[in-house]
Amino acid sequence: MSNYLKYGYLEVKDVVSFPSLKIITKHPVVVSECIQEIPCNPCVTSCQFQAISMEGINGIPVINFEKCTGCGKCVSICPGLALFLVGIKGKKGLVTLPFEMLPVPLKGEKVYLLDRKGKEIGQGDVLRVIFPDKSTKSAVITVTFDNIELIKSVRNIRSLK
Amino acid sequence: MREINIHPILQFSHGKELKFIFDGKTVKAYEGETVAMALYRSGIDIFSESPKLHRPRGMFCAIGKCSSCMMRVNGIPNIRTCILPVREEMVVEKHEGFGKLPDYIEKFAEPFEINKEVAIIGSGPAGLSAAITFKEFGIKALIIEENPQLGGQLIKQTHKFFGSEKEKAGTRGFEIAQDLIKNIENSSIDYITNSTAFAIDENKIGVFRDNQYMKIYTKYLLIATGAAEKMIPFPGNDIPGVFGAGAAQTLMNVFGIKPGRSILMIGAGNVGLIVSYQLLQAGIEVKAVVEAMPTIGGYFVHAAKLRRFGVPILTSTTIKEVRGNLRVEKAITISIDKKFKEIPGTEIKWNVDTVCLSTGLIPSVNLLAQAGCKLKYVTSLGGFVPVRNKDFQTTNKNIFVAGDVIGIEEASTAILEGHIAALAILEKMGLKTKKLKMESIKNLNNLRGSPFSKKIIEGLKEVECE
Numbered sequence: 001m002s003n004y005l006k007y008g009y010l011e012v013k014d015v016v017s018f019p020s021l022k023i024i025t026k027h028p029v030v031v032s033e034c035i036q037e038i039p040c041n042p043c044v045t046s047c048q049f050q051a052i053s054m055e056g057i058n059g060i061p062v063i064n065f066e067k068c069t070g071c072g073k074c075v076s077i078c079p080g081l082a083l084f085l086v087g088i089k090g091k092k093g094l095v096t097l098p099f100e101m102l103p104v105p106l107k108g109e110k111v112y113l114l115d116r117k118g119k120e121i122g123q124g125d126v127l128r129v130i131f132p133d134k135s136t137k138s139a140v141i142t143v144t145f146d147n148i149e150l151i152k153s154v155r156n157i158r159s160l161k
Numbered sequence: 162m163r164e165i166n167i168h169p170i171l172q173f174s175h176g177k178e179l180k181f182i183f184d185g186k187t188v189k190a191y192e193g194e195t196v197a198m199a200l201y202r203s204g205i206d207i208f209s210e211s212p213k214l215h216r217p218r219g220m221f222c223a224i225g226k227c228s229s230c231m232m233r234v235n236g237i238p239n240i241r242t243c244i245l246p247v248r249e250e251m252v253v254e255k256h257e258g259f260g261k262l263p264d265y266i267e268k269f270a271e272p273f274e275i276n277k278e279v280a281i282i283g284s285g286p287a288g289l290s291a292a293i294t295f296k297e298f299g300i301k302a303l304i305i306e307e308n309p310q311l312g313g314q315l316i317k318q319t320h321k322f323f324g325s326e327k328e329k330a331g332t333r334g335f336e337i338a339q340d341l342i343k344n345i346e347n348s349s350i351d352y353i354t355n356s357t358a359f360a361i362d363e364n365k366i367g368v369f370r371d372n373q374y375m376k377i378y379t380k381y382l383l384i385a386t387g388a389a390e391k392m393i394p395f396p397g398n399d400i401p402g403v404f405g406a407g408a409a410q411t412l413m414n415v416f417g418i419k420p421g422r423s424i425l426m427i428g429a430g431n432v433g434l435i436v437s438y439q440l441l442q443a444g445i446e447v448k449a450v451v452e453a454m455p456t457i458g459g460y461f462v463h464a465a466k467l468r469r470f471g472v473p474i475l476t477s478t479t480i481k482e483v484r485g486n487l488r489v490e491k492a493i494t495i496s497i498d499k500k501f502k503e504i505p506g507t508e509i510k511w512n513v514d515t516v517c518l519s520t521g522l523i524p525s526v527n528l529l530a531q532a533g534c535k536l537k538y539v540t541s542l543g544g545f546v547p548v549r550n551k552d553f554q555t556t557n558k559n560i561f562v563a564g565d566v567i568g569i570e571e572a573s574t575a576i577l578e579g580h581i582a583a584l585a586i587l588e589k590m591g592l593k594t595k596k597l598k599m600e601s602i603k604n605l606n607n608l609r610g611s612p613f614s615k616k617i618i619e620g621l622k623e624v625e626c627e
Contacts (some may be wrong), residue, residue: 080465138169
């Protein structure tokens with residue numbers, strides 16, 4: 001494992017559990033970047049498909065990619081903003097991520113795709129924006145892009161404006 | 162001029178406009194706001210002058226814990242302006258030197274007495290949770306709070322909380338605070354805000370509110386006074402614009418005021434990481450987070466959230482110096498080796514107007530010390546903490562404790578501790594709470610099951626008595 005506690009980000013190779021191509025071409029599924037034992041389990045209790053399991057409250061979430069339907073409920077509840085959906089739709093890559101900043105990009109808008117260090121790695125289109133909490137502008141955003149490989153590294157977006 | 166107009170999580174509503182006088186000039190404020198916040202909102206950074214070297218001083222903690230914001234108000238010196246609500250026509254003056262009492266002071270109001278079976282000092286998560294527990298068993302406690310509003314530091318936590326469903330995981334801290342406060346208000350639990358408990362004498366608490374002295378007689382007392390931000394030594398640490406990270410949070414998340422334009426955060430524990438992210442949400446530039454340790458101390462997920470927005474986190478790096486004339490203008494950091502020795506030539510100059518310190522918290526044990534409760538210094542708990550038993554009872558049999566004052570942890574553990582301490586007091590009153598208490602102790606131990614809590618658990622062993 002790379003030195004993520006020195007720099008504050010994971011490398012692609014550190015994401016130990018990544019779903020197979022076969023699964024994610026059917027529908028998107030969740031990937032977890034929650035890798036430390038911390039007392040937190042709303043992802044487990046919010047999943048109605050029992051797709052996320054954990055040993056006690058301090059365990060690390062383990063995803064069952066077969067059971068995950070890609071509903072995204074855990075993405076919106078995760079306090080650490082550490083869950084993402086990844087998928088392939090047609091010839092395009094797709095990532096769903098939590099987004100708590102302003103401005104919130106609109107559906108159809110072009111955005112910069114950012115990696116775990118905030119570096120621009122391409123451009124994509126906003127496919128969907130939902131606001132799971134009624135009281136805030138905290139959003140869960142789905143972006144699509146041409147380079148399928150990027151599903152492993154797109155973890156943030158920024159408005160082109 | 163420092164207004165936050167849009168925010169992804171919060172909506173700010175202001176009370177009616179008021180005016181007060183600061184050094185002969187009229188300053189605008191909103192009802193419900195404190196003097197220090199109103200001054201800062203209108204661009205005033207300097208609140209006093211140091212007694213000997215006449216250096217400018219601004220606020221530091223913004224929650225009534227330190228003495229950095231003391232000013233002269235209506236002629237009275239040494240008033241903590243960060244917790245003093247603005248009143249129309251108030252006269253505020255910059256403090257020079259140690260402050261002199263005026264020749265004539267309006268007579269203090271006659272002291273009055275209150276009798277209560279239980280009093281709680283501090284209305285953060287521990288205090289509120291205790292008050293609600295008392296209410297559930299038919300006991301109305303009195304809450305004493307020195308800030309203008311209830312909720313302690315929970316009201317400024319905009320991030321979603323960890324934990325399990327029981328601890329409302331996935332809910333934002335300020336929303337948990339709103340629920341607790343609503344519960345208190347709807348059940349007519351007595352509370353007094355803007356009220357400073359300053360002394361404990363056997364079964365009597367001395368409390369001041371404005372010029373009103375109150376003697377509160379109580380059989381049981383729960384002290385949940387929380388903690389204060391640590392200041393660390395470096396040249397320029399007194400220049401206005403050097404804040405505790407919690408002060409930045411109070412400014413932006415409680416009052417909708419930008420703490421600065423461009424910020425350097427010192428310390429990559431959870432507070433530093435969370436506050437840096439919240440600064441981004443308030444539209445403020447965070448240049449970097451620096452951390453003296455070789456690794457990030459807070460949760461990795463908090464660091465990852467920040468990195469995704471391009472904010473660098475520099476480990477094995479420390480603050481060397483802050484420069485500025487009337488306000489921070491520059492900060493200089495330097496890399497350090499394994500022995501924490503500075504490595505020459507590795508200085509970085511940052512053009513920032515604000516430096517936030519998140520280098521740890523110190524339990525606010527002053528009242529406990531004054532009351533004669535035995536204290537012990539435990540590094541992993543943050544400093545001096547009260548010696549107490551499993552029921553959170555101190556060596557002074559009528560005084561109980563809960564929350565950060567017994568060791569720096571999380572709001573979720575504070576809520577449980579307040580609950581347990583209240584159950585223990587209820588048990589002493591003869592109510593049947595033992596089973597519930599034991600269950601809650603088990604829940605608390607579960608929350609401390611992560612590797613992050615190892616040092617805390619070791620520390621707690623040192624202060625637990627029979």
